[in-house]
Amino acid sequence: MERNLMIAGFGGQGVMTMGKLLAEATCEATDLNVSFFPSYGAAMRGGTANCFVVISDEEIGAPVSYALEDLVVMNGPSLHKFLPTLKAGGNLFINSTIVTDEITRDDVKVISAPVTQMALDINNPRALNVIMLGVYVGATDAVPADVIIKGIEHKFEKKPKLIQPNIDAFNMGLEIGKAQK
Amino acid sequence: MAERVFMKGCEAIAEAATRAGCRFFAGYPITPQNEIPEYFARRMPEVGGTFVQGESEVASVNMLYGAVATGIRAMSSSSSCGISLYSEGVSYMAAARCPAVYVNVQRGGPGIGAIQPAQQDYLQATKASGNGGFKMIVLAPSTVQECVDMTYEAFDLAERDENPVLVLTDGVMGTMMEPVILPPMKSDAEVAEIRAKQAHRAVIGHAIGDQHTCEPGGIGDGWEKHNIETAAMYNTWDKDVRVEEFMMDDAEIVLAAYGISARISKVIVKELRKEGIKAGLIRPITVSPFPYDTFAKLDPAKVKGILDVEMSIPAQMRFDIDHAICGRIPVKECLRSGGQLLTNDQVMAGARELIKEVL
Incomplete structure (x- = not known):
């Protein structure tokens, strides 16, 4: 089974970090194959950034897909640009604090969470991506939640103060994801 | 067994080279291979090696020439239009029988082209990387793990033949991250021993008394x-x-691809098999020397068609396939180019078209 995900948003919302955290944690704590591919280029400030994560129990072909199972959009432009690449029946994750436009497709499952506002509410504005990762894992079971918790512990090994706040942020998202499963 | 780590292709190449005993790197920045010099800049001082950011590609490749002439394991890397500027230096190293290793992380072309990935340097890499008709072994990895293994091995091949070796990869593999198992780190004693074996070439680039x-x-x-x-x-x-x-x-439909295109094609072969279509894949791992015999031995009574899958328009590996097939089996193409990436769906669509025509 292969599962592919695109995460898209503004530069600075942590979309690359979110993808990398998911992929790296999967590499460390499972036997699955996993790839991470960032978009890059002559990006402009305030423009869109995106990355792909593919997780599979078989060899992975292209690390890029335009027939997505899962799409995370953290801002409006990403919704319009990438919604057509989501497969029918796919999961669309919305940062509902910022993405307020109407979803123009009714053949996809929409899971929404106001992650920008939630991150501000817990005085950890940079954690919006970790909250969204929780929502994603909660709604899809793409990997077990423990895998990401271990990944967070490993990622912040040298900054132990940041471990608990990030785990808390992740768990907050996880509950929202599970509720919308 | 060593632990698997999650690494970007470019960084994995630089770490593999360091573990193989590479102690000198010179290069000039260009996307999408900047993580190679960046990694070397940090890594070389840790192992007593030298990193130089040259003032240009021409300077960098000639620094590589100078470094390998002293017997040290040395490497450089660039991308497509930067590699064009390496032509003179590589030809000179082939003339001087210098065991240099270099990496081309291909991007779109011609000219400055696109910074996104492509496979548009195949003919340059395999047929004429410089003037004078020299040949090189050209290794074409299709996973980050192969980027590691082939870079590690490239130094041995270069020294065995006293000839440059090219690792031909592309911006997808250079930029993507995948799990890898890294090879063992060569000890200082092993590095010194390798260098001593190469010492006869001194600084002139020739074995003494063997100038040509x-x-x-x-x-x-x-x-x-x-x-x-x-x-x-x-x-x-x-x-x-x-x-x-x-x-x-028992393949009736054959996909032919190297590098990034091959890993995509392999997935499609598996998909087609699930549908009962007898598909197979031929993946040249060395694109020079090319596996002509593998294609030449294909039986036209069994194989109904070949799909050449490349990220290059026009197709380039097609020349080698045609050379081996000589028109005995129909060959079709599935291509993207100029920085546009092939996806699983596009290769599947290409395969379906071929199947419709020949099966």
């Missing part, structure tokens, strides 16, 4: 002697041909 230069106006065997010797060395490469044949035993 021809005096102006002189009559002699001069460069022809060199050409004959290197041709004899190239003729020993039949044993070095590497190719992956996947599900080829």
